[in-house]
Amino acid sequence: MSTPVNSSGSIKRRLSLQLVGSAAILATILFVLVLNFARQVSEQSQDNILIASATSILDSTSIRSGEVSVDIPYAALSMLGNVSEDRVFYRISAAGVFLTGYSDLPEAKQQGTEQQNAERDRSFITTQYKGESIRIVSATRQLSVLGQPVDITVSVAQTQNGQSETLAQISRTALILGLGFFAISAALAIFAARSSVRPLHRLAVSVSRRGPKDLRPVQSPVPAEMIPLVASLNSFIARLKTSLTRSEDFIAEAAHRVRTPLATVRVQAEVVLRRVETQQNRKALKEMIRTIDESSRAAGQLLDHAMVTFRTDHLERKSFDLADLVLDSVERMQPVAGMRDIEIVMEACDPGQILGDPILIQSAVQNILDNAIKYSPPDQSIAINVQRQNGGISVQISDRGPGFTGNDNARLTERFIRGDNAADTVGSGLGLTIAKEVAQAHGGNLSLNNRSKGGGACVSLYFPF
Amino acid sequence: MRFTLFPFLGLLVTTIASVSLAFEGFQIESFTSYPVDKPVRQLKIISTADTELFAPLVLAFQQKNPQIAIEYTTVSSSQLMQAISVEGAPFDVAISSAMDLQTKLANDGFTRAYRSDAANLLPEWGRWRDHVFSFTQEPAAIVISPDAFSGLQIPKNRQDLITVLRNNPNRFKGRVGTYDVRSSGLGYLFATQDARTSETYWRLSEVMGSLGTQLYCCSSDMIEDVASGKIAVAYNVLGSYALARKDLAGKIEIIAPADFTTLMLRTAVIPTNAQNPDLAGDFIDHLILSALTEAGASYYPFPKLVTDTSATFLRPIRLGPGLLVFLDDLKRRRFLQEWEAAVLQ
Ligand SMILES: Nc1ncnc2c1ncn2[C@@H]1O[C@H](COP(=O)(O)OP(=O)(O)O)[C@@H](O)[C@H]1O
Ligand SMILES: [Mg+2]
Numbered sequence: 001m002s003t004p005v006n007s008s009g010s011i012k013r014r015l016s017l018q019l020v021g022s023a024a025i026l027a028t029i030l031f032v033l034v035l036n037f038a039r040q041v042s043e044q045s046q047d048n049i050l051i052a053s054a055t056s057i058l059d060s061t062s063i064r065s066g067e068v069s070v071d072i073p074y075a076a077l078s079m080l081g082n083v084s085e086d087r088v089f090y091r092i093s094a095a096g097v098f099l100t101g102y103s104d105l106p107e108a109k110q111q112g113t114e115q116q117n118a119e120r121d122r123s124f125i126t127t128q129y130k131g132e133s134i135r136i137v138s139a140t141r142q143l144s145v146l147g148q149p150v151d152i153t154v155s156v157a158q159t160q161n162g163q164s165e166t167l168a169q170i171s172r173t174a175l176i177l178g179l180g181f182f183a184i185s186a187a188l189a190i191f192a193a194r195s196s197v198r199p200l201h202r203l204a205v206s207v208s209r210r211g212p213k214d215l216r217p218v219q220s221p222v223p224a225e226m227i228p229l230v231a232s233l234n235s236f237i238a239r240l241k242t243s244l245t246r247s248e249d250f251i252a253e254a255a256h257r258v259r260t261p262l263a264t265v266r267v268q269a270e271v272v273l274r275r276v277e278t279q280q281n282r283k284a285l286k287e288m289i290r291t292i293d294e295s296s297r298a299a300g301q302l303l304d305h306a307m308v309t310f311r312t313d314h315l316e317r318k319s320f321d322l323a324d325l326v327l328d329s330v331e332r333m334q335p336v337a338g339m340r341d342i343e344i345v346m347e348a349c350d351p352g353q354i355l356g357d358p359i360l361i362q363s364a365v366q367n368i369l370d371n372a373i374k375y376s377p378p379d380q381s382i383a384i385n386v387q388r389q390n391g392g393i394s395v396q397i398s399d400r401g402p403g404f405t406g407n408d409n410a411r412l413t414e415r416f417i418r419g420d421n422a423a424d425t426v427g428s429g430l431g432l433t434i435a436k437e438v439a440q441a442h443g444g445n446l447s448l449n450n451r452s453k454g455g456g457a458c459v460s461l462y463f464p465f
Numbered sequence: 466m467r468f469t470l471f472p473f474l475g476l477l478v479t480t481i482a483s484v485s486l487a488f489e490g491f492q493i494e495s496f497t498s499y500p501v502d503k504p505v506r507q508l509k510i511i512s513t514a515d516t517e518l519f520a521p522l523v524l525a526f527q528q529k530n531p532q533i534a535i536e537y538t539t540v541s542s543s544q545l546m547q548a549i550s551v552e553g554a555p556f557d558v559a560i561s562s563a564m565d566l567q568t569k570l571a572n573d574g575f576t577r578a579y580r581s582d583a584a585n586l587l588p589e590w591g592r593w594r595d596h597v598f599s600f601t602q603e604p605a606a607i608v609i610s611p612d613a614f615s616g617l618q619i620p621k622n623r624q625d626l627i628t629v630l631r632n633n634p635n636r637f638k639g640r641v642g643t644y645d646v647r648s649s650g651l652g653y654l655f656a657t658q659d660a661r662t663s664e665t666y667w668r669l670s671e672v673m674g675s676l677g678t679q680l681y682c683c684s685s686d687m688i689e690d691v692a693s694g695k696i697a698v699a700y701n702v703l704g705s706y707a708l709a710r711k712d713l714a715g716k717i718e719i720i721a722p723a724d725f726t727t728l729m730l731r732t733a734v735i736p737t738n739a740q741n742p743d744l745a746g747d748f749i750d751h752l753i754l755s756a757l758t759e760a761g762a763s764y765y766p767f768p769k770l771v772t773d774t775s776a777t778f779l780r781p782i783r784l785g786p787g788l789l790v791f792l793d794d795l796k797r798r799r800f801l802q803e804w805e806a807a808v809l810q
Contacts, residue, residue, distance in 0.1 A: 069795070069799075070795050070796075071796065071799060072790050072795075072796050073790070074661055074787050074790050074791075075787070076790065077786040077787050077789050077790050078783070078785055078786060078787025080786050081783075081784075081785030081786040082785075085593055085594040086594075087572045087573075087574070087594070088786035088789065089572075092795075099795065100794050100795045100796075130573070130574045131574065
């Protein structure tokens, strides 16, 4: 019965996607930062050891009898071999003239002129040499030869294989780190998304599990963001409650207002009938009483039907004994049956508790009983069987009337539809409709059959336990 | 075991001993061909190792690979350098005892990288940059003639040697020998490493210089002369060569100096000009496996490799850029000046 709700996507999914997306971005940033940092550190450490090497060579230079003398310390080059197995090149020059080493090795030229800082005499470049990328450090020192200042420049260079190997290793580690970070934050993101929609879910479950008459406001605590929603839900419930009470009142009021005056008019008409002698007038009055009966019955049934519709929408379930209810209905209908000399026989009366709305079921049983009395010829008996069967209980009401004559019995249960055999009988075509709706609201059914032996209709109601 | 191979040598091996071959610029000491019946491929080896000493390794390789003809050329370490770096001679494998020159070849880009499972068996210090592979560990030893030392305490270390030489100048005058480090690459390597390790080296050099040291080009000559009694003591002789001379047992005594014994690693590289680098790789694997496996022990002609070098007196020379230092022209000139001042008085 519920109309489908339009969906604009899932909050949980959107939240998860957004959080996972930002985790991915953060992980990438982390990866890039770590990699950059590692590159800087490894470049720095290679530069440092190259500086140490160049400086120690520079320290070994001296002037011996007017000539520049260099005594490269063993450690100057062997220290480079301790870190990686990279190729090593060096070049030593005095006043721009090549002294020893690799004569074609470029020097790292100083950038800028006359920088006053302490690193003035060091410069670095990365370049290609002998088919490989190398890092060169050049360091310069001034010595005095025969009173003339001479610039001694020592360049030490190393290939960068070890460094790139280290970098590759670090980038693998950084990748694992980034992926790990991503995995953990993705898991946390999904968890967070789930837990943030959980109160919403809880609210939905608690509202949908409510019984039909449960119109209390939602009172369990909810997150602050949901307070407006729950507040308007509560006020909606409150309004619904008011309007439901009002329509219940209206039905009761309408029934009262229509039935009571009709009953009064009928009593008056009967009083007048007793006094009137003229055959013609008597006939007219009888016709009037019949019409009043019909109207009152129709009004009653209309109200009954309205009430059934209302009550089945908000079905109340309470446990009661069906047999007791049937006996009670028979009791009520006894006067009507007596008027036509019809005997109602309880053939079977199995006790059985069912869950349901006794007012509705009473109405269904009475409508069927009413039909049986109406369509049954006088002096005949009506048989009632209340029996357990198929995990439920059924009420069979059989009469000796004409039975169902048409082919399409199902149509008789539609609103305002009356059968071919009903032309002489008072009726509105709502009785079977009420009985069917009540049966269905309780998960049961109504079946219309003809009796096999002796003829007559057999109408049965079935309710599961 | 290795001697059982030698009877074939006469048949299989053609040796041309010559000072120089006209078609090459570098000086060849000897050329040996190891032909096979149906040669499919050829492996050219240039080496500083004596042909006779090295032959078992070559023959064992040929036994495993019967279709490979091998040419084995011996040169001095400096000529090997000349052949590979200056002339670009198309040798497949270059084997040298001069670790410094091998390192320089690799550093300056004259060698190829090679990776294999066998190469990975070498300890970290046994290879450099996947270019230089060691397969021996040979001590720089003192070789003496026991006869010449009769009545004297046999020296155990350099200090002992200094003392005994100083105390007996008459007996040892002109009867001590060592490498001429100016011409011998290995002699220079030993001398520079000694000088780096201890001051004792210079004191010993001075004592030897004062006695009028004989200078040699090669360990084998020194060993011969000690055995023949021409000299009484030779300093910094390749212990492996001395050990291999089983025929001289009794005539020579080999001393690993107890203060420190320098260990040289004989190394192999694959020059960039190699025609058959894959064969060269196989041969290097063969050398490494010969040194490291039990199977190789039967024909491996060098002292067993000690992978545990924790014995404090053993000083293996480390491969690496440090070896380039003494190859520097200025550094070399300076060292030779000092050496000459000490040894050639
Ligand atoms: N017991 C019965 N015997 C014969 N026909 C019946 C019986 N009950 C119902 N019907 C048929 O079903 C039609 C619909 O019944 P119902 O909905 O009660 O309307 P009505 O007001 O005509 O009784 C009746 O008009 C009649 O034709
Ligand atoms: Mg009816």
